[in-house]
Amino acid sequence: xxxxxxxxxxxxxxxxxxxxxxxxxxxxxxxxxxxxxxxxxxxxxxxxxxxxxxxxxxxxxxxxxx
Amino acid sequence: xxxxxxxxxxxxxxxxxxxxxxxxxxxxxxxxxxxxxxxxxxxxxxxxxxxxxxxxxxxxxxxxxxxxxxxxxxxxxxxxxxxxxxxxxxxxxxxxxxxxxxxxxxxxxxxxxxxxxxxxxxxxxxxxxxxxxxxxxxxxxxxxxxxxxxxxxxxxxxxxxxxxxxxxxxxxxxxxxxxxxxxxxxxxxxxxxxxxxxxxxxxxxxxxxxxxxxxxxxxxxxxxxxxxxxxxxxxxxxxxxxxxxxxxxxxxxxxxxxxxxxxx
Numbered sequence: 001x002x003x004x005x006x007x008x009x010x011x012x013x014x015x016x017x018x019x020x021x022x023x024x025x026x027x028x029x030x031x032x033x034x035x036x037x038x039x040x041x042x043x044x045x046x047x048x049x050x051x052x053x054x055x056x057x058x059x060x061x062x063x064x065x066x
Numbered sequence: 067x068x069x070x071x072x073x074x075x076x077x078x079x080x081x082x083x084x085x086x087x088x089x090x091x092x093x094x095x096x097x098x099x100x101x102x103x104x105x106x107x108x109x110x111x112x113x114x115x116x117x118x119x120x121x122x123x124x125x126x127x128x129x130x131x132x133x134x135x136x137x138x139x140x141x142x143x144x145x146x147x148x149x150x151x152x153x154x155x156x157x158x159x160x161x162x163x164x165x166x167x168x169x170x171x172x173x174x175x176x177x178x179x180x181x182x183x184x185x186x187x188x189x190x191x192x193x194x195x196x197x198x199x200x201x202x203x204x205x206x207x208x209x210x211x212x213x214x215x216x217x218x219x220x221x222x223x224x225x226x227x228x229x230x231x232x233x234x235x236x237x238x239x240x241x242x243x244x245x246x247x248x249x250x251x252x253x254x255x256x257x258x259x260x261x262x263x264x265x266x267x268x269x270x271x272x273x274x275x276x277x278x279x280x281x282x283x284x285x286x287x288x289x290x291x292x293x294x295x296x297x298x299x300x301x302x303x304x305x306x307x308x309x310x311x312x313x314x315x316x317x318x319x320x321x322x323x324x325x326x327x328x329x330x
Contacts, residue, residue: 005121006118006119006121007118008121025119025121026123027119030119030129031129031131031164032119032164033116033160033161033163033164034163035156035160038156040159040160040163042163043163058118058160059118059119060116060117060118060119060160060164061116061117061119061129061164062114062115062116062129062130062131062141062143062161062164062165063091063114063115063117063129063130064090064091064092064093064094064100064114064115064130065090065091065092065113065114065115065117065144065146065281066090066091066092066093066113066115066144066146066232066233066281066282
């Protein structure tokens with residue numbers, strides 16, 4: 001299935017959870033926050049949140065800024 | 067005579083800080099320079115931005131929070147780049163999730179990309195939403211004393227009027243407005259944006275503000291670590307001068323040596 005991740009198309013093998021997506025992308029041990037379709041999915045729920053076709057996922061982190 | 071406590075801490079949202087210099091973490095050459103400058107500044111509160119991760123980035127790549135860990139520093143996530151209420155609120159909510167429920171945020175809602183002046187109308191709206199949602203909001207605003215008063219009334223934990231446009235290095239442009247804001251405020255007033263060099267920071271503190279937040283003045287100086295050290299001293303000097311009570315300005319002279327005992 002296709003989702004949008006940080007504005008880019010991504011083809012995935014369903015079923016897949018947010019936790020699995022983060023693992024695939026290399027973020028399993030990183031401090032990130034995640035939104036799916038403009039709703040924040042708390043860290044504790046990443047393992048139980050299953051992605052759907054056309055979901056818009058945003059993964060953000062903290063970086064330098066004023 | 068009242069002996070002011072020169073070591074009285076800065077208190078924001080119930081937490082005490084010894085340092086009145088808050089620093090940004092943008093525009094540094096690399097993380098090492100960020101770390102060294104932040105340490106030289108003696109900053110305890112540092113701002114960070116919230117942005118998309120770079121997909122495909124090496125999972126082992128260092129992250130800013132490795133050099134500025136949340137256990138050691140009070141992180142102040144900002145809403146830089148937000149031009150409307152929705153984006154600012156969304157950014158703060160993501161920051162809170164990112165930092166495990168951390169409530170302190172720097173709110174900025176911009177109105178113009180050239181000057182980066184705040185849109186104070188939208189800032190008021192966003193502040194109200196965020197305060198109601200339980201955030202401790204430190205709010206970047208113009209030097210308009212009425213807006214500053216309204217932001218405080220909404221429940222912002224600190225009001226942060228600009229000295230001059232972000233990154234401009236112009237120093238305080240309207241000290242009378244800042245004095246007005248400072249004298250009427252019951253929450254900390256932190257001058258944020260536009261500081262250029264050490265004297266600008268000292269002047270801000272001499273006006274009586276509670277702290278100064280700066281990024282470009284340090285990060286874009288020729289020697290950022292040295293400038294950070296200068297700023298630290300300037301903030302301390304300005305604060306002491308304010309508490310010491312300066313002499314008034316007079317048109318004519320007032321001799322420092324006695325007239326009596328002249329032998330000629």
